[in-house]
Amino acid sequence: TQRYDVVVVGGGAAGCAVTASLFKRNPELRIAVIEPREQHYYQPGWTLVGAGVFDRARTERPMARCIPHGAHWIHAAVAGFEPEQQRVVLEDGNRISYRALVVCPGLSLHWDGIEGLRETLGKNGVTSNYQFELAPYTWQQVQNLREGRALFTQPAMPIKCAGAPQKAMYLSCDWWLKQAVLAQIDVEFCSAGAVLFGVAAFVPPLMQYVERYGAQLNFNTDLIAVDGHARRAWFRQTDANGESRTIEKTFDFLHAVPPQRAPEFIRQSPLAGADGWLEADHETLRHPRFGNVFSLGDVCAAPNAKTAAAVRKQAPVVAENVLALLAGRGPQAIYDGYGSCPLTVERGKVVLAEFGYGGKLLPTFPLDPTVPRRLAWDLKVKMMPGIYFDLMLRGREWLAEPRHLPHQPLAVEAPAACDF
Ligand code: FAD
Numbered sequence: 001t002q003r004y005d006v007v008v009v010g011g012g013a014a015g016c017a018v019t020a021s022l023f024k025r026n027p028e029l030r031i032a033v034i035e036p037r038e039q040h041y042y043q044p045g046w047t048l049v050g051a052g053v054f055d056r057a058r059t060e061r062p063m064a065r066c067i068p069h070g071a072h073w074i075h076a077a078v079a080g081f082e083p084e085q086q087r088v089v090l091e092d093g094n095r096i097s098y099r100a101l102v103v104c105p106g107l108s109l110h111w112d113g114i115e116g117l118r119e120t121l122g123k124n125g126v127t128s129n130y131q132f133e134l135a136p137y138t139w140q141q142v143q144n145l146r147e148g149r150a151l152f153t154q155p156a157m158p159i160k161c162a163g164a165p166q167k168a169m170y171l172s173c174d175w176w177l178k179q180a181v182l183a184q185i186d187v188e189f190c191s192a193g194a195v196l197f198g199v200a201a202f203v204p205p206l207m208q209y210v211e212r213y214g215a216q217l218n219f220n221t222d223l224i225a226v227d228g229h230a231r232r233a234w235f236r237q238t239d240a241n242g243e244s245r246t247i248e249k250t251f252d253f254l255h256a257v258p259p260q261r262a263p264e265f266i267r268q269s270p271l272a273g274a275d276g277w278l279e280a281d282h283e284t285l286r287h288p289r290f291g292n293v294f295s296l297g298d299v300c301a302a303p304n305a306k307t308a309a310a311v312r313k314q315a316p317v318v319a320e321n322v323l324a325l326l327a328g329r330g331p332q333a334i335y336d337g338y339g340s341c342p343l344t345v346e347r348g349k350v351v352l353a354e355f356g357y358g359g360k361l362l363p364t365f366p367l368d369p370t371v372p373r374r375l376a377w378d379l380k381v382k383m384m385p386g387i388y389f390d391l392m393l394r395g396r397e398w399l400a401e402p403r404h405l406p407h408q409p410l411a412v413e414a415p416a417a418c419d420f
């Protein structure tokens with residue numbers, strides 16, 4: 001078996017960012033990144049692809065250009081973990097050994113959780129910005145629609161970028177308003193949840209846009225089945241007494257967001273908690289049962305908003321705590337739960353929601369964060385792709401300095417040095 005100081009599972013936002021943060025602190029490390037895909041995606045751009053603001057090519061780069069130089073890219077998928085032996089198992093049965101493991105394979109979009117959806121995606125006016133191939137279809141369908149009913153759905157939490165289902169609605173409505181067809185379109189937002197946005201401070205400015213666009217909000221209304229050909233959708237609607245019934249809606253346009261869960265190989269692994277997500281201390285991001293295992297990004301069970309913005313702050317925390325472990329020290333860097341959701345309420349304006357654990361507001365700029373701003377739109381559209389590819393994935397940690405705990409005792413034995 002090959003053995004590395006650090007094995008990183010997944011070369012997405014989290015895997016590349018944490019690898020770059022580790023090399024920035026210690027260029028001598030032997031790091032392997034295990035990632036099966038050829039392409040890396042800047043997923044936050046897909047909301048803008050669905051609104052015709054970005055070309056989808058801007059959101060895709062060859063993986064070879066994203067995995068930091070110096071790391072050994074193992075072009076394979078991980079199938080399981082043997083944490084007692086400090087090994088991961090690849091799909092072909094090969095095993096890779098590590099001193100420290102960082103687990104960040106993202107989450108799994110459960111398209112089959114909605115009956116009939118997979119068959120009709122990309123046809124019959126049914127689309128989703130949650131997939132690279134489909135985001136351009138959203139824009140095409142938005143431009144084609146001039147009357148009828150448009151449904152936007154949101155599944156149960158947690159999902160990645162909890163604001164993305166409604167961002168698709170606002171940008172579509174903005175277009176229809178500017179084309180003077182919005183009055184002929186019935187817009188409905190159907191959410192499995194009970195509130196428009198999880199952090200109460202941002203609900204009033206969002207409600208102003210819901211009213212401006214005349215969108216109807218249906219809470220506790222979960223999409224369960226679609227017949228694209230017949231243009232019908234079924235929802236499980238739950239009332240205040242917890243009684244549920246199935247309701248049917250016809251549509252001309254449907255923007256669906258699938259239910260989301262930890263990838264199967266994580267849910268089946270000894271690293272998962274009862275809910276299937278990868279267990280981690282919410283502050284140190286270290287596994288509570290296997291002391292040389294860390295996680296970050298969408299797979300992590302910590303109750304932060306699952307966003308690339310969260311990854312930007314988590315990566316230096318994990319990098320510092322991994323290095324402490326390799327040096328025989330306990331974790332000292334602390335993650336405050338920061339996540340961000342730039343709510344694109346219209347072309348040219350964004351409500352920049354930035355918050356940490358417990359919904360604590362954590363604005364980067366000294367401005368009222370609940371006000372829709374042009375500045376925040378420019379940040380999202382003009383600066384964010386560069387911040388992502390050229391800073392975050394390169395270990396240039398912009399405003400991401402972690403807080404530190406006083407010295408911690410090490411709960412596990414420091415892993416033995418590699419004998420190369
Ligand atoms: P990913 O970036 O998804 O990467 C996971 C990687 O793991 C992938 O490369 C995958 O191939 C790999 N992998 C999977 N299985 C295995 C395996 N078995 N073995 C090895 N590797 C594996 N975030 C924001 O901050 N702001 C936004 O405005 C925003 N908007 C969004 C809009 C949409 C439509 C979507 C879909 C997401 C949005 N996000 C946004 C969320 C953001 O993209 C994710 O939170 C972020 O990509 C998480 O990073 P990650 O590395 O955990 O997962």
